[in-house]
Amino acid sequence: MNLFDVNGKCVVVTGASQGIGEAIAKAYAEAGARVYLNARNPDKLSQAVKKFRKENLIVYPALFDVTVKEEVEQGIGKIVEDSGRLDVVVNNAGIIRRNSLEELEEEDWEAVIKTDLTAPFLVGKYAARHMIPAGGGKIINICSLMSELGRNTVAAYAAAKGGLKMLTRSMATDWAKHNIQANGIGPGYIATPINTAYRAEGNPLNEYILSRTPAGRWGTPDDLIGAAIFLASSASDFVNGQIIYVDGGVLATFGDPGK
Numbered sequence: 001m002n003l004f005d006v007n008g009k010c011v012v013v014t015g016a017s018q019g020i021g022e023a024i025a026k027a028y029a030e031a032g033a034r035v036y037l038n039a040r041n042p043d044k045l046s047q048a049v050k051k052f053r054k055e056n057l058i059v060y061p062a063l064f065d066v067t068v069k070e071e072v073e074q075g076i077g078k079i080v081e082d083s084g085r086l087d088v089v090v091n092n093a094g095i096i097r098r099n100s101l102e103e104l105e106e107e108d109w110e111a112v113i114k115t116d117l118t119a120p121f122l123v124g125k126y127a128a129r130h131m132i133p134a135g136g137g138k139i140i141n142i143c144s145l146m147s148e149l150g151r152n153t154v155a156a157y158a159a160a161k162g163g164l165k166m167l168t169r170s171m172a173t174d175w176a177k178h179n180i181q182a183n184g185i186g187p188g189y190i191a192t193p194i195n196t197a198y199r200a201e202g203n204p205l206n207e208y209i210l211s212r213t214p215a216g217r218w219g220t221p222d223d224l225i226g227a228a229i230f231l232a233s234s235a236s237d238f239v240n241g242q243i244i245y246v247d248g249g250v251l252a253t254f255g256d257p258g259k
């Protein structure tokens with residue numbers, strides 16, 4: 001399927017030392033892309049690179065903090081210098097700080113906005129400076145159900161992910177003329193380290209998520225691979241500014257009260 005071919009493309013996935021980022025990076029590497037794994041914790045990043053290499057997947061570390069402008073500019077510059085190109089950026093690095101809105105500290109608000117909204121702007125901006133003269137590229141922003149819905153205790157996260165949806169549309173608006181396609185993936189509830197505590201049996205949130213998701217299960221990071229390949233390949237060359245929700249049907253429904 002040449003349409004979905006990502007072989008030889010140079011890709012950077014932010015926050016790729018675990019969870020969703022790791023799974024997406026692995027899928028690209030298996031499909032023959034030249035993949036840079038970004039994260040900020042050096043030990044976790046080198047462990048991830050080792051894990052890939054054990055599976056004969058050659059990936060490269062790109063250690064930088066996506067919230068620090070100078071590091072982003074330098075980190076993206078180094079990837080382009082090493083490989084001569086940058087075709088695909090996946091803005092995946094993200095954090096969440098949960099608290100009721102009236103108790104939420106400003107530092108927590110700012111940390112979430114910085115990581116989940118400002119960082120995709122920074123990474124996108126410095127990547128676009130290389131993609132524009134090179135003739136194009138693909139930007140994939142990892143959004144959330146909270147790009148569309150609120151939930152108690154996650155106000156900063158919802159504000160950031162709602163903003164990320166609109167940043168995606170703005171990137172599409174500004175950069176489509178440069179042959180850059182900017183789109184998003186909106187995962188539903190996906191089992192990763194970010195939500196380990198939730199998944200304990202008997203946790204009411206676990207029960208709620210299972211009942212609120214028409215598919216009746218948590219997603220896995222691998223559930224996101226199809227959308228990630230599509231949005232990185234020429235199959236999506238006229239798709240711009242869209243968010244693909246991979247959520248087991250959550251956003252399609254008001255729920256099933258059983259009667």
Ligand code: NAP
Binds near residue numbers: 021041
């Ligand atoms: P995760 O397991 O907590 O992984 C987050 C990754 O982001 C880690 O590799 C972490 O690396 C990296 N990271 C965080 N801050 C960073 C920074 N400033 N600079 C560079 N790397 C940074 O999270 P996940 O569940 O895989 O989520 C990945 C993305 O999907 C996030 O944007 C999240 O909001 C989104 N999402 C997740 C779900 C879900 O249910 N899991 C659903 C919807 C959307 P370090 O350890 O080096 O910091």
Ligand code: GCO
Binds near residue numbers: 096098143186188195
């Ligand atoms: C929460 C969760 C969510 C998910 C995800 C949903 O506390 O409700 O952490 O926000 O991580 O983003 O799509």
